[in-house]
Amino acid sequence: MSPDMLAVLEILIRIILIYYLTMHGIYLVLILLGSAEQKRYHQGIQFREFKRISQSPLTPPVSIVISAYNEEKVIVHTLLNVLQLRYPQFEVIVVNDGSIDGTLKLLIEKFQLEPLDKVFKKQLPSKPVRVVYHSAVYKNLIVVDKENGRRADANNAGVDHARYPIICQIDADCVLEEDALLYMIRPFLYNRNVVAAAAIIRPSNGLIVENGRIIKRNLPETWIPLFQSVEYIRSFQWARLGLTRMKSMLCMSGAFTIIRKEIFIAVGGANVNAVVDDFELTVSLHRYIHEHPEAKDFEITYIPDPGCYSQVPETLKAFCSQRNFWQRAILQSLIWNRDMAFNSQYGMAGVFGVPFYFIFEALSAVVEAGAYIIAVVVLFFRIDSPAILMLLFIFGVMLGTLVSICGVLLQATTRMRQERTSDLIRLLSAGFLEHFGFHQFHVLCRLMGIYDLLVRGRLAYGYRERTEYREPPAP
Amino acid sequence: MSVFYFFAKAIVFLTAILLLLSIRVILFNNIALRREAQAQKSRSALRIALEGYLRGEIHVSAFSTPLRSEKKLLIGLVAQLAEEMGETTRKKLLYIFETTGTHFLVQKELWRLSHSRSWQRRQRAATYLPYIATRHAIIPPLVHALEDKVLMVRFSAAHSLARIKAIEATVPILEYLLAPAVWPAERTIEILNEMGREAVPTLLHYLAQPLTKDECKMFAISALGMQHARQAIPLILTFLSSSNKELRIQSAKALGNIGGAETLAPLCNSMHDSAWEVRAASASALGLLQADRAVSVLAAALADSVWWVRYNSANSLAELGQKGITALKNALTHEDRFAAEVSRLVMQERSLMKSSTLTPQP
Known part of the structure; x- marks a missing residue:
């Protein structure tokens, strides 16, 4: 290899290490x-705080919007779960986004749905609604059957039908804790x-x-979801909380978000042209807050x-499809x-949040791939290879492992720690092994x-799998 | 590259420490889980003893030693029992702290409320003091805590004062919880409501003061409404014609909650208010009054220009029995399309009629 090439290679290595x-x-x-x-x-x-919130007639009512596309495996469980939430007043709006499986049929049968001539003010873009149903069993359940769009489209239709001032969006595969809405409404x-x-x-x-x-x-039983458990701890439990502290959290997961209806409408609802709506919605919220003087004190928490x-993919194919989708969503937004x-002008979101997400979330795959290519080149040309390979390994793999393990260990010091030591060991093992193969994939x-x-x-999602929830063993 | 080698060494060193730490955390996790199980056991034993004391089966002196050794658990457990078993239990449990040598815990919490530099500790003290100390000992420090610089401490103090029905704190609560701009009004109303009916005379007196701020009046009116305070009707009626829209809305809601024949005519008049929010609130209030005389007014409001007024009116009609339902049925053929739509919607929502929409085959 020529000296010039060597110099370029060294500069590239330095950039990657930095x-x-x-x-x-x-x-x-x-x-x-x-x-x-x-x-x-x-x-x-405070002591008895959630009990007080759950009993107060002044706790704001919430409209829960669930968008469902081909969710026959999970939708009934999800709805039963949501309808049992401990909360003073809420309605559940399921938007059947033109499912081609048995989702709607199942809903009609299980919840005794009847058509309803619901009048609503269309304020957000969405595909036409075919029929609105209400349940004869659960008075707070309505189902909006509409033509297929994407999740953003379905969410917009759901919000158009919501009557309460606070909207809670959840995915159809989500299971909520009984007090989840109380936690969410508290701020x-x-x-x-x-x-x-x-x-x-x-x-x-x-x-x-x-x-x-x-x-x-329980923790997931297989390794692929277990690796994702570590990632969720690192990302959802810690990093996003840290980013929120810095007013730079740009991704409220669409799997579980709560938002004031008026602000959702003010930002134009979910963007139906986005690959996925949640990241774009959060960025739009930050934009709105900083572009409107009357909104300057608004907070996202x-x-x-x-x-x-929420269900995470259990096979490599489904995992790859999901991450491909997320990557497109972030990059597009x-x-x-x-x-x-x-x-x-956009405060911390502009100075830190957007650059951080762009450099370290959207582009990290490119830089990491570059690091692996350089490692191959170094190995191939035998350029001071042990030292450089060791540096790349330490900075790329060992440092990543350190961050993951740190996240898991910190969790073990909180009240959210694992109930069984064997689970903690499994999580730590996953945090360690994640960077040897799975991360590269x-x-x-x-x-x-x-x-x-x-x-x-x-723009389309791609391959997706749903599995039914595990039932308790028969007595 | 020497800088990178330095960082590399640091990373290796940190990773090694983290691996050792992992082993320690794994071991600690085992110990912590055992301790947790032990604490749970102690807690159950203490709870059984306290329940025995409350039933009069055990004298307090019989478990004063375990009480002192489990003092960390005591406050939480006493609060939980008092919460589960009611006011009489709370008073009986206070006696424990005076007779078992654990009174220092009360003193410690009182000191924390006034002097701790950590707002979480002040908040905790404000929350738990009603369960462990007598009224006369805690009212002055809790009222003082209403001036705390941290909102959550003020909030906890206000809740505790409401919990022990400290009527003398009603006005300070109204005024100190009003100050922060970010504070939603509903929280103050909840606290006033928790005070119970004992606070009604104080609220009435406060409401009648000419210099009372409009925001405070709103809180007071809402709380009086939630307490169904009939003696407040004449005073609240005067606010139904206030120039402040928010006051008119709260008054309409409160009158609906209180009820009474004398509120019917003023609420019917409010259905012609220029602000739609007042009309919507009045429509809901009329539904609560259960008065047939409201049917014609509500039926007319089905053709209001604002959807919420139409919807609330239709719902109120549905609440008014057969006459109301007949009015809704008549509105199905109303010349105003919106009146017909909203009547149909409410009747379907209440399963009073089926939709004409055909169910498509899924």
């Missing part, structure tokens, strides 16, 4: 910030500037659910209580909102996502 160091350093800081924030949150909860009760809140989400793959009630909260469990980057899926968006312009 990148790794900065990225993992920021994550470590976010995890520590999140940990401090969580401690503060739990210390602030709205003490601060009228809170306009939206997101919460910790955990994999539901190990849950045992009976008639919509969570009986046991994050609840460090595990209120929601960041490209659309590139004017916010390094723009102080993840990088590949994300690279495919970038290609799919930028070259193929692909």
Whole structure:
């Protein structure tokens, strides 16, 4: 290899090492910030506080919107779960987004649905509604059957039919804790500037659910969901909480979000052209807050209580499809909102949030892939290979492992720690092993996502799997 | 590259420490789980002893030693029992702290409320004091805590004062919880409502003061409505014609909650208010009055220009028995399309009629 090439290679290696160091350093800081924030949150909860909220006639009523597309395997369980929530007043709006399986038929049968001539004010873009049903059994349940759009489209239709001032969006595969809505509404009760809140989400793959009630909260049994459990701890439990503290959290997961209806409508609802609506909605909220003087005090908050469990893919094919989709969503939204980057008009979201997500979330797959290619080149040309390979390994793999383990260990010091030591060992093992193969596969899926968006312009989700919840063993 | 080598060494060192820490956490987790189980056991034993004491089966001196050794659990457990078993139990449990040598716990919490630098500790003290100390000992420090710089401490103090029905704190609560701009009004109303009917005379007196702020009046009116305070009707009726829209809305809601024949005519008049929010609130209030005379007014409001007024009127008609339902049925053929639509919707929602829409085959 020529000296010039060697010089270029060395510069590239230095850039990659600095990148790794900065990225993992920021994550470590976010995890520590999140940990401090969580401690503060739990210390602030008062004795009998949730009981009081659940009994007060002045607790704001909530409209829960569930978008469902081909969800026949889980929708009944999800609805039974949601209808049993402990909350003074709420309605559930299921939007059947033109499912082609038995979702609607199942809903009609199980919940004794009858058509309703519902009049509503159409304020948000969505595909035409075919029929609105209400349940003869559950007076607070309505089902909106509409033509197929995407989740954003379905959410908009659901919000159009909502009658209450607070909207809670959940995915059709979610299982909620009985008090999940109480956790979520709490910040709205003490601060009228809170306009939206997101919460910790955990994999539901190990849950045992009976008639919509969570009986046991086990960890997933297989490795692929277990790796994702570690990732969820690192990301949902710590990093997003840290980012919220820095007013830079740009992704309220669509799996469980609560938002004031007026602000949802003010930002134009969920963007029906986005690959996925949640990231874009959060960025739009930040944009709205900073572009409207009357909204300058509005806050987006994050609840460090595990209120929601969502299914994570159990096969590599489904996992790859999901991560490809997420990568496209983030990248698309960041490209659309590139004017916010390094723009102080958008506060911390502009100065830190958007650049952080762009450099360390959207582009990390490219840099990491570059690191692996360089490692191969170094190995092939035998350029001082042991030292450079060791550096790449330490910065790329070992540092990532350190961050994951740190997240799991921090969790073990909170009230959310694992009930069984064997589960803690499994989580720690997953945190350690994640970076030896699985993470590299993840990088590949994300690279495919970038290609799919930028070259193929692909918007559709792709392959998806749903599994039924585990029932408790027969006595 | 020397900088990178330095960082690499640091990372390896940190990873090694973290691996050791992992082993420690795993071991600690086992110990912590055992301790938790032990604490649970102690808690159950203490609870059984306290329940025995409450039933009069055990004298308090019989378990004063375990009480002192489990003092960390005591406050929480006493609060939980008092919450589960009611006011009489709370008073009986207070006696424990005076007779078992655990009174220092009360003193400690009182000190924390006034002097702790951690707002969480002040908040905790404000929350638990009603369960462990007598009224006369805690009212002054709790009223003082209403001026705390942290909102959540003020909130906890106000709740505790309401919990022990400290009527003398009603006005300070109204005024100190009003101050923060971010504070939703509903929380103050909840606290006033928790005070119970004992607070009604104080609220009436406060409401009658000419210099009372409008926001405070709103809180008071809502709380009086939630307490169904009939003696407040004449005073609230005067606010139904206030120039402040929010006051008119709260008054209409409160009158609906209180009920009474004398509220019917003023609420019917409010159905012609220029603000739709007042009309909507009045429509809901009329539904609560159960007065047939409201049917014609509500039927006319089915053609209101605002959907919420139409919807609330239709719902109220459905609440008014056969005459109301007949009015809804008549409105199905109303010349105003919106009146017909909303009547149909409410009747279907209440299963009073089936939809004409055909069920498509899924």
